[in-house]
Amino acid sequence: MMFLKKAVSLFFCILLLLTCALPVFANHSDVVSLVPPPDTSRAASVYVYHINSETVMLDKNTETVRFPASTVKIMSGYLACKLADGQLDRQITITSQMLDGIDGRVMGLEAGEIVTIKDMLYAGICAGYNDAIAVLAHSLFGSTEALVEKMNEQAALLEASQTIYTNPTGLHDDAMVTTAADTAKIALAAAKNSLYMEISSAVKYVMPPTNRSPERTLHNRNSLISTYYGIGYFNAACRGMNAGSTDEGGWCTVTVAERDGDRYLCLVMGADDDMVTQDDGSEYYVVYSYKYANELVNWACNGFATRQVLQKGQPTITIPVENTGHFGMEIDVCAKDALTVYLPRAASDADLDVRCHLNQTSLDAPVSAGQVVGVISVYYQDTLLGSVDAVILEDHARNPIMHGISLLSDYVTSRAFIATVICAILLLGGYFLYVYSGLSLRPRRGKYTRRR
Numbered sequence: 001m002m003f004l005k006k007a008v009s010l011f012f013c014i015l016l017l018l019t020c021a022l023p024v025f026a027n028h029s030d031v032v033s034l035v036p037p038p039d040t041s042r043a044a045s046v047y048v049y050h051i052n053s054e055t056v057m058l059d060k061n062t063e064t065v066r067f068p069a070s071t072v073k074i075m076s077g078y079l080a081c082k083l084a085d086g087q088l089d090r091q092i093t094i095t096s097q098m099l100d101g102i103d104g105r106v107m108g109l110e111a112g113e114i115v116t117i118k119d120m121l122y123a124g125i126c127a128g129y130n131d132a133i134a135v136l137a138h139s140l141f142g143s144t145e146a147l148v149e150k151m152n153e154q155a156a157l158l159e160a161s162q163t164i165y166t167n168p169t170g171l172h173d174d175a176m177v178t179t180a181a182d183t184a185k186i187a188l189a190a191a192k193n194s195l196y197m198e199i200s201s202a203v204k205y206v207m208p209p210t211n212r213s214p215e216r217t218l219h220n221r222n223s224l225i226s227t228y229y230g231i232g233y234f235n236a237a238c239r240g241m242n243a244g245s246t247d248e249g250g251w252c253t254v255t256v257a258e259r260d261g262d263r264y265l266c267l268v269m270g271a272d273d274d275m276v277t278q279d280d281g282s283e284y285y286v287v288y289s290y291k292y293a294n295e296l297v298n299w300a301c302n303g304f305a306t307r308q309v310l311q312k313g314q315p316t317i318t319i320p321v322e323n324t325g326h327f328g329m330e331i332d333v334c335a336k337d338a339l340t341v342y343l344p345r346a347a348s349d350a351d352l353d354v355r356c357h358l359n360q361t362s363l364d365a366p367v368s369a370g371q372v373v374g375v376i377s378v379y380y381q382d383t384l385l386g387s388v389d390a391v392i393l394e395d396h397a398r399n400p401i402m403h404g405i406s407l408l409s410d411y412v413t414s415r416a417f418i419a420t421v422i423c424a425i426l427l428l429g430g431y432f433l434y435v436y437s438g439l440s441l442r443p444r445r446g447k448y449t450r451r452r
Helices: 002-020 028-032 069-084 117-126 130-141 144-157 180-191 194-201 288-303 400-412 415-441
Strands: 045-050 055-060 091-093 114-116 204-207 216-219 238-246 250-259 262-271 273-277 283-287 304-310 315-322 330-335 339-344 352-358 372-380 383-391
Touching: 028 055, 028 339, 028 383, 045 180, 045 288, 069 117, 069 130, 069 144, 069 180, 069 194, 069 238, 069 250, 114 117, 117 130, 117 194, 117 204, 117 216, 130 144, 144 180, 180 194, 180 238, 180 250, 180 262, 194 238, 238 288, 250 288, 262 288, 262 304, 283 288, 288 304, 304 352, 304 372, 304 383, 315 352, 330 372, 339 372, 339 383, 352 383
Parallel strands: none
Antiparallel strands: 045 055, 045 262, 091 114, 204 216, 238 250, 250 262, 273 283, 304 339, 315 330, 330 383, 352 372, 372 383
């Protein structure tokens, strides 16, 4: 019975530790909900993601199948950057085949014009020109069809299972579809490519003169990055990635934002535009993908931050240690590692609740530095932010005399010893009772009994 009780107690201790020993960034969706996001009613799909902690901050219709519009260029540009790295200065002579069938936003490249891979990367990714993307497709992959095949292969590798590409530019095709969730996976992969992020984040690019054209200044099409095509949306925290629209796909904007070491992916798809009338009767044009992306980036960057809430070695509580030779000795229980969490900027240290869950109520010497004795967890408004191991930082040797006294004390107060004493008393009492009874039943003889 005693063994069963100990086993059950051990099980619940382990369960408690497993429950508390969560990764640093846990349950942050609950924390994010404490700071309401801005309105996004004029956009079909919205996604905001804290890259550092892998926290989904806002998720609106991200699994709905949509037309991708210009976000297609994230994939085509990403693959072009992967292949072009190391050959940026390679020259290309443009052919009529490269430009065949290209429509939409074009920069006016001509057959016979000599350009470089670098020129076309900036023209296609930064400025969003379709003819530049077509030139990259032919010069790096052999054809637009070959690039599209690679794009679909890469989408499958990234588990973007709802995405189908039919061209590398984003021109509308009923067969070309994606979701905001898939686009986010592709964007996160592209965000890891330094060349792609450098090009897509450039405000402008001055393209040297060619044999067919004077010097060109190419401006970033993304109004979060550049004010050339639209004002009122610029955000200094934004880096890359892509913006554009089609009638069928609506306005789409994808960007990475960085502030104080925190990185975010913000994605708005299927947004509309409108002429807004002000109180004074004047009107101005609003593109809601830019408006929402700008507001969402500010909401994330201004509302939340990553902060260290525990230092390595920081003491939290004390725990008694027995058999050290010092009566009533207690030692500090400390954080094994620093703990960094993601929480609202408005949260003060006083709002944080540090709790230490110990494996046991006391320790028995010897104890060793680094010995894990429990878990230290940090909560914000009853939401678990993260946990680290609770450890002892110093060695404490066992005192043999105190240990012997402790063993003796433990034995004397144990049930086995008490049962033994009781049995001994009962046996001894029975023995004396037996002896006494025997004596009382024996016939007595007088001192002067007469003999016959």
